[in-house]
Amino acid sequence: MQQTVVPAQYLQIARDLAGRIARGELPEGSRIYGRSVMASEYNVSPETIRRALRLLSDMKVVEVKPQSGAVVLSADSARRYIENFGESTELRTLRGQLKTLMNEYADLNRRLTDTVTALVKSQDTFAAANEPFPNYEVPVPKDSPLIGKSIGALKFWQSTGGTIVAIRRGQTVILSPGPYAELYAGDVIVLVGSPSAAEAAYHLVTTKEAL
CATH class of the missing domain: 3.30.70.1450 (Regulator of K+ conductance, C-terminal domain)
Structure with a gap:
């Protein structure tokens, strides 16, 4: 079954918010909705929104103020985030997910090999029993x-x-x-x-x- 590998939700939300800020949809100095409102908008948990805002805050795109939500700081920082950090972060996430999938594949392959080996041994052990005695x-x-x-x-x-x-x-x-x-x-x-x-x-x- 084919699996689709996508970046973590908070990374996608941070990327989307940075894009809206870079396009002027969320102008500098404007207040971003509270976490509960955004959680409902993106259909995720408030914790996911907190992680997205914390990432943008570290990149000086927004400023997170306790009890008052987040305020947009810089459209230029948002564009730099999209051009640089956003891509590299997504790539790191994809590499991490690829590593996880490869480990799962290796474990599945080992289990498959063990099962086939056990099956062959069982067939060898009971081959004589399947043949009626003359x-x-x-x-x-x-x-x-x-x-x-x-x-x-x-x-x-x-x-x-x-x-x-x-x-x-x-x-x-x-x-x-x-x-x-x-x-x-x-x-x-x-x-x-x-x-x-x-x-x-x-x-x-x-x-x-x-x-």
Whole structure:
């Protein structure tokens, strides 16, 4: 989103008042409205008007008198303010605002970089979790030495490196069987793991000397 950089309000008001004095709209010796009236005219706070008048007072354009407002001193000083100090002050303000914007941009860029880095790390960390583990089915033969043995007693995971996630028994599916679940002839073991784990499980259920 594009931002418009403008001088501070009190600088714009001081510049406008100096212009009116230089053009004779506010003649020398005339009294400028009180701060409350000017605040209403410029739609700003009385403090903003005070800062504008103080700046013009320092440049001898006006004289600020307590309890009686400001009096125009010199149209020539007003013109010098416009030609010299006004421009340089606005430039300093613009430079300051540019510096602030650059600092904000640097901070935003740093935060963006940190966020992207964290996102990439998160994707790397959880990439494997987004990929489903391969599953294998290992039938239990009728003459398997594992028949009647519990999963815990078989130390299935230690022996094969695979994890039994279900046992299909006819039309029934036993999900997440515990260590006390026993294997029956005709069961189909559903396990997750590597191809070598599936091979080891097949060897386990078919080898006569398994147990």
